[in-house]
Amino acid sequence: MIRLIISEKPSVSAAVAYCIGATEKVSVEGNFYWRGNGYIVTNALGHLFGIGMPEDYGYKKWELTTLPIIPENFKLFPLDGYDDQIKMLSGLINRDDVSEVINACDAGREGECIFRYIYNYFGCTKPVKRLWISSLTDESIKHGMENLIEGYEKNSLYETGFTRAKADWILGMSLSRLYSILNDDSHKVGRVKTPVLNIIAERDKAISDFTKKPYFKVILDNGAECENIFDTVEKAEIIRAKCSGKTVAVISAKSENKIENRPLLHSLTSLQREANEVYGMTAADTLKAAQSLYEKKLITYPRTDSNFLSDDMKTLVESIVKCLSEYDEQRVTALLNSGLNIDNRVIDNSKISDHHAIIPTNLIGRLGVTLLNDNEKNVAELVINRFLCALDKPYRYTETQYEFSVEGVIFKLTVKRADEWGWKWYRKVTDSDDENVQPNISYFENATFTADNITVKPCETQPPKRFTESSLLAVMENIDRLIPDKDLKGFVKERGLGTPATRASIIEELIAAGYVQRKKKQLVSTEYGRAFAASLPENVKSAELTAHWEQALSDIENGTGSAADLLGEIIKTVTSIVTIECGRENRVRVTRKKLLGKCPRCGQPVVENNIGFACSTGREKCGFFIWGQDKRIGRKYTAAEISELLASGRVTLKNCVSSKGNKYSAFFELNDTGQYVNLKLVEFVGKKRGK
Numbered sequence: 001m002i003r004l005i006i007s008e009k010p011s012v013s014a015a016v017a018y019c020i021g022a023t024e025k026v027s028v029e030g031n032f033y034w035r036g037n038g039y040i041v042t043n044a045l046g047h048l049f050g051i052g053m054p055e056d057y058g059y060k061k062w063e064l065t066t067l068p069i070i071p072e073n074f075k076l077f078p079l080d081g082y083d084d085q086i087k088m089l090s091g092l093i094n095r096d097d098v099s100e101v102i103n104a105c106d107a108g109r110e111g112e113c114i115f116r117y118i119y120n121y122f123g124c125t126k127p128v129k130r131l132w133i134s135s136l137t138d139e140s141i142k143h144g145m146e147n148l149i150e151g152y153e154k155n156s157l158y159e160t161g162f163t164r165a166k167a168d169w170i171l172g173m174s175l176s177r178l179y180s181i182l183n184d185d186s187h188k189v190g191r192v193k194t195p196v197l198n199i200i201a202e203r204d205k206a207i208s209d210f211t212k213k214p215y216f217k218v219i220l221d222n223g224a225e226c227e228n229i230f231d232t233v234e235k236a237e238i239i240r241a242k243c244s245g246k247t248v249a250v251i252s253a254k255s256e257n258k259i260e261n262r263p264l265l266h267s268l269t270s271l272q273r274e275a276n277e278v279y280g281m282t283a284a285d286t287l288k289a290a291q292s293l294y295e296k297k298l299i300t301y302p303r304t305d306s307n308f309l310s311d312d313m314k315t316l317v318e319s320i321v322k323c324l325s326e327y328d329e330q331r332v333t334a335l336l337n338s339g340l341n342i343d344n345r346v347i348d349n350s351k352i353s354d355h356h357a358i359i360p361t362n363l364i365g366r367l368g369v370t371l372l373n374d375n376e377k378n379v380a381e382l383v384i385n386r387f388l389c390a391l392d393k394p395y396r397y398t399e400t401q402y403e404f405s406v407e408g409v410i411f412k413l414t415v416k417r418a419d420e421w422g423w424k425w426y427r428k429v430t431d432s433d434d435e436n437v438q439p440n441i442s443y444f445e446n447a448t449f450t451a452d453n454i455t456v457k458p459c460e461t462q463p464p465k466r467f468t469e470s471s472l473l474a475v476m477e478n479i480d481r482l483i484p485d486k487d488l489k490g491f492v493k494e495r496g497l498g499t500p501a502t503r504a505s506i507i508e509e510l511i512a513a514g515y516v517q518r519k520k521k522q523l524v525s526t527e528y529g530r531a532f533a534a535s536l537p538e539n540v541k542s543a544e545l546t547a548h549w550e551q552a553l554s555d556i557e558n559g560t561g562s563a564a565d566l567l568g569e570i571i572k573t574v575t576s577i578v579t580i581e582c583g584r585e586n587r588v589r590v591t592r593k594k595l596l597g598k599c600p601r602c603g604q605p606v607v608e609n610n611i612g613f614a615c616s617t618g619r620e621k622c623g624f625f626i627w628g629q630d631k632r633i634g635r636k637y638t639a640a641e642i643s644e645l646l647a648s649g650r651v652t653l654k655n656c657v658s659s660k661g662n663k664y665s666a667f668f669e670l671n672d673t674g675q676y677v678n679l680k681l682v683e684f685v686g687k688k689r690g691k
């Protein structure tokens with residue numbers, strides 16, 4: 001009997017096949033699988049099946065009356081372009097001599113769904129085992145194959161993934177159609193992406209609403225600032241004049257030894273943030289590079305939300321550090337000599353769910369001889385650096401707070417002096433705090449000196465900062481970061497939007513939909529995006545509601561929540577949104593469509609749609625409509641041509657091609673029969689048609 005292994009990608013299949021000795025490559029009509037040693041190893045190509053589109057469930061027409069769209073039973077449909085792979089999988093999974101199927105897809109929600117969709121689509125009933133590993137090194141695969149778990153142990157993970165897909169489908173399909181119909185433009189609404197759009201839009205609005213206020217600081221020669229700030233330059237100048245040339249007394253000098261502990265190991269989100277801050281990389285590019293490094297066996301599984309390792313990894317950590325000596329011999333030697341700092345900031349079993357933090361594997365020594373692109377090199381460097389930093393000593397420094405008095409006016413200065421750099425010597429991101437490191441300044445209490453060169457510094461209050469991918473990811477990881485009140489924060493636990501694995505694609509979808517633009521490192525909402533977010537009711541764009549659903553999903557995964565309850569709640573919410581929005585009057589349409597001119601029938605704007613040019617009041621009311629494509633001219637009308645036609649009733653069309661293939665230009669007039677609208681050819685222009 002043969003065991004069939006199904007992984008997620010060809011590169012993973014090759015690694016697994018090599019490890020278990022299934023080294024014979026068998027070709028099937030252009031595709032191939034691995035065979036040998038009692039195994040067949042094959043793979044999906046990411047998702048091969050999906051739960052379809054509304055059309056697949058009979059919802060062909062885009063009509064308000066069919067909303068919300070809630071299929072009675074969700075079905076699986078093959079995705080386009082994978083026919084050959086699906087055919088080969090079907091043949092293998094149904095082989096009589098295949099007695100057992102091993103799910104070797106990536107160890108997460110999506111990987112579980114990729115496998116189950118295949119298994120369920122073919123109606124397979126053979127026993128299932130699960131390969132659950134966090135890295136693709138030979139040891140890890142061998143250990144995983146020797147310790148396969150039962151397939152049913154991941155049932156709740158699959159239920160979570162499938163529930164997530166169904167919930168997002170019902171909400172996304174229904175509301176995207178709703179707002180597309182209501183706005184007469186193609187709009188995209190999603191459980192996660194719309195709240196994220198709203199977060200960006202609100203921030204941008206706060207920035208444009210912000211008025212800068214000037215204020216003035218009075219500063220001593222040594223950098224000490226007057227404890228008061230002044231709203232006019234005159235008031236600041238009075239203090240300057242009062243103190244200039246007078247005696248400064250050091251009335252207080254309090255020193256404190258402080259430490260700044262090492263950063264935690266990288267989770268996907270923290271890696272994406274650092275790559276954005278240091279290299280300006282997008283979250284999507286970082287995930288792609290990390291996934292590629294994982295498949296090249298250089299780092300561990302990247303789709304993780306954990307910053308910790310398990311306690312059985314302690315010896316592995318030491319061996320990985322030794323593997324890095326070629327990468328940075330001096331640093332690694334120094335680190336090994338001073339002793340690895342493997343404490344509860346590195347190892348904590350209670351803070352690992354599916355996967356541990358992202359670290360280099362013990363094959364990282366191959367880094368120098370592996371062909372990598374720039375993004376992969378950058379990400380590998382960040383993972384290695386964070387790994388070594390986390391094992392290093394804390395940064396120790398002395399912070400001294402000085403208070404000076406001049407003529408009764410108090411000035412304050414904080415001075416930092418590094419005592420032991422520890423991990424901080426290797427930090428990638430420099431924080432603004434470091435600018436205050438001024439080791440040369442030192443005063444004794446009660447000392448005095450003269451106040452020379454006092455300056456008045458003009459300042460302005462600053463608006464909130466635009467989002468970067470890094471700061472947006474931080475908010476998506478924990479929406480409570482949006483709450484400015486620190487006391488309030490303590491009452492709510494961390495609540496996120498989306499999962500680490502999906503956050504990058506959410507940002508990309510918002511950009512693709514035209515709601516958000518990338519401006520260097522910044523993410524800025526477009527006017528269209530802000531108008532759309534502003535037009536939506538609170539429960540479509542509420543970050544709190546989505547975070548609550550995210551929590552419900554993780555409860556299902558942990559076996560403490562019910563999928564039916566969550567789906568029921570989402571259906572109820574979507575249904576009420578549809579009802580309220582369909583009854584709302586005086587809607588301002590949010591559309592990107594350029595207004596081409598006035599409708600000759602009713603005077604309302606004419607806009608371009610997918611098939612032509614229509615009066616914006618809609619087909620039922622006015623009905624003015626010109627088909628975009630015209631066989632007589634061998635092409636579509638351009639928006640500029642229709643604009644001219646609407647303005648003057650006539651237009652010259654150039655670059656026309658007749659059905660016989662002759663090029664021509666001609667003069668057309670608008671012809672409205674009252675029922676149909678078309679363009680009437682009046683006369684040819686320039687060279688005559690034919691011959």
Ligand SMILES: [Zn+2]
Binds near residue numbers: 599
């Ligand atoms: Zn009209």
